[in-house]
Amino acid sequence: MPEGDQRQGPSSASAAKPGFLAKDIVLANPCKSWPQSSRAWLHQQESNTWPTAEMKKYAKSTKCFVVGVGSRASENAAFEWRFSTSLAERCLMFNLNITQIKCYILMKMILKTYIYVENLDNESYISSFMCKTVLFHCIASKPSCVWKECNILNCLNYCLFTLNNCILNEHCPHFIVHENNLMAGKFSAEVKQQLLERMSTLIPFDGISLFGIQTDNLGEKLQTKFNIINEVHHDIPQSDECIMLITANLLGHIAKAVLKIEKIGSLETLLQTVIQLKIYYRAGNMLEKTACRLLVPRHCTSIGSLIASQNIQINNTVSPQALTWIEAGLDSDVASSRLKLASIMYCVGNTEIAALILSHIEEQYKIEVTEPICDCYKFYKCGFKTGFGQLSGQYGVGSLKDIVAFCVKFSTLEINCVLHELQYEMFRSTQEDLLHRGRRDNWMDCAVVDSLPYHYFLQYKTYSFLQRPAEQQQALTKLGWVIRTEHNL
Template sequence: MKRYAKSTKCFAVGVGSRASEIAAFEWRLSTSLAERCLMFNLNITQIKCYNLMKMILKKYINVENLDNESYISSFMCKTVLFHCIASKPSCVWKECNILNCLNYCLFTLNNCLLNEHCPHFIDHENNLMAGKFSAEVKQQLLERMSTLIPFDGISLFGIPIDNLGERLQVKLNMKNEVHHAMPQQDEYTMTVTGNLLAELAKDVLRIVEIGDGSLETLLQKVIKLKRYYRAGDMLEKTACRLLVPPLCTSIGSLIASQNIQINNTVSSEALTWIEAGLDSDVASSRLKLASIMYCVGNAEIAALILPHIEEQYKTEVTEPMCDCYMFDRRYCKKGFGRLSSQYGVEVLKYIVAFCVKFFTLEINCVPHELQYEMFRSTQEDLLHRGEDDDWMDCAVVDSLPYLYFLQYKTYSFLQRPQEQQQALNKLEWVIRTELNLAHRETEFIRTVHGTGEQTC
């Protein structure tokens, strides 16, 4: 990871320092690629610390500013987190120790604020707090921070974002009346809500089909959804939030495929679009990013992304979802139904794994074993093809098998045979045991031809 961070390229941005007298003539170095590498390498506890820091700042620190400015930014939180991770052994960052980790991060942030010095994690000479606020504002911020340090967790109960405070109180049995007011979940409720969320996920997949597969078509869809979001009601805004991320991923993948064809690199524009779509679901968008990194030769980055996806993919609750087949209601996981009834449509991105679909124009973003799927039509097939047969030109695969397949290919490239064999074992296991796979035959074929193992 250090080797990649040191060798990767950076960008020059036409933004000067606030503390400088010649800001109009200055350029800022942006190390976003190295930072993205670091973020993908965070474990779940570190990610939770980052999210909780942002929630705490929004609720308790960056409030009632006359100029409506967030003096302590998310980037500062991320920078502080990086410094804290670098200064503490990895064994500290465990979920059972999350309050202590969060307390350490807030304490470090308070010290930065006290000294008006928050050094950029990679470029230490760049002080993120230089010229950021006046002495009066600094005093206000320190006063607000003083109510949080030492951090005992009580302040979390007052956070309204995602109903965090209320959910914590319910979980800790501190709000018994909520238990009485909430109807008890039964098997029928979980079945109905699970089926509703599954059908919603399939609707998302159907609607975000990219038509002729052109970049122009995709961009037009995103522009329309943006317009609908601004003018729409609550339900329309929810629909747009679900539909836009998969489209952003496809746009990024199309641009990346063009980049790879021209000069075997991936542009910052492609990565920005892909990053905007990472939260479409549990796995598919991140798998596209890992696939692109592998195809462009950045196997080390792919190896960083894939374990994070595997950690997020909770097999006991996550449902694979595809528009290519009828969802079998008999096999809906109980955990999936339970979370669907508790949290509604917003939980889709945490418990649904869309299939990974590559269109013909994305051919440079997939390993060669999967490229054959794009050329399965014979001349006779083309003559009799209907409007609904466009999928024949696509390479479509379920998320979890593709995760293990990419791990196999990546670890093979990096000459890590033990992890490579583990990935192969997991691939074989998921093909045999996951009940709701839509493209099982694709998995069998790719396991044989992609790995050279005659185990299937």
């Protein structure tokens, strides 16, 4: 196990940390064929039953795996491997109707609320996988006409009753590999008694227990719906709040997609990309035109910056051609393209112009609204700002240029447009690193920084050059402030 990870069955799991999501990874080796124990299930071709012949035909075409975990009931558990039919099970899950899905979710909620018993290793005795397996067995044993929304409580009662029998007999056969008993050696006689006692309070299931479920405030929502309580809890999002949350997330994902698709390369590559985007724009539908409008400005800025870098290397000036390309890309977002222009002006000694550009950016960058967006590494955002959500709902993708601040990215070909302190970022790789480069490791040669910190740092450098110490100190103070207070850098 990697340091800090925990073993959970065949998986390596790590908890969420500030800025990073929890992860759960299973290393699985594909088999050349399905195991003998599963072939009987695959070749059963009963009519009018679940899974259908079509589903089994698809399942048969998927791979089967082995994963590194032994049976709890075995003396050789440390050396054993378990068959995993996860792709076939995913096919079954995708073919559930809405009532069956709701039964599965409610079973998990009920277990979490009323049945959850833990051992010393912090492992639940009744897992989500067992719930899913019980559901599969129940669906296979009842006609499809039973699984309707109007009959959901009876369906849920049947699932809980089946789970209770599995605990009673300590036998829950895997739905596909029947010889695999999911409950073999899973719990002691004492734990079994505790589980059965807790299950007895739910069977027969009358639905009242749903009111006690705190997950997603389900119990409270149900009580409100049936007028059991008159007040809606303040934590339950209202419809306009939900819309704001969804539109903010959609705009955030679109902004990330723009960064992900943006090419880093030579001048010829970027020019060819812009020509292709122009062709797509002319021939495309409304969505394709929108996509091109979002992508072109970023590429224009990069082209202008590449030409400027060549100009600076030759004669320490910036050509009108470079400025024209940069100007075409200024509205890609609130700050990043303008920051590239300010950086270029600083590098050629036009610090007065750089100061003016930076002053304009500061006016445009509304701290309480503008969201920094970056796609350089997997990062869990700490929620969007309220103002960002409101404006994204009002103006859609058109608000990208007004309320999103992309990170500022310089490739090695733009090195002459970068502040000296950032150039070190382009030389992080040792000779040994370069030998083991993958096709996705080119970012190691780039200098990348969030817009707002770069803005204040560039201001600090510019005012230092112009010998304006009061404004220089103010820029330094703001730089420290943004690093301490902006959660989404």
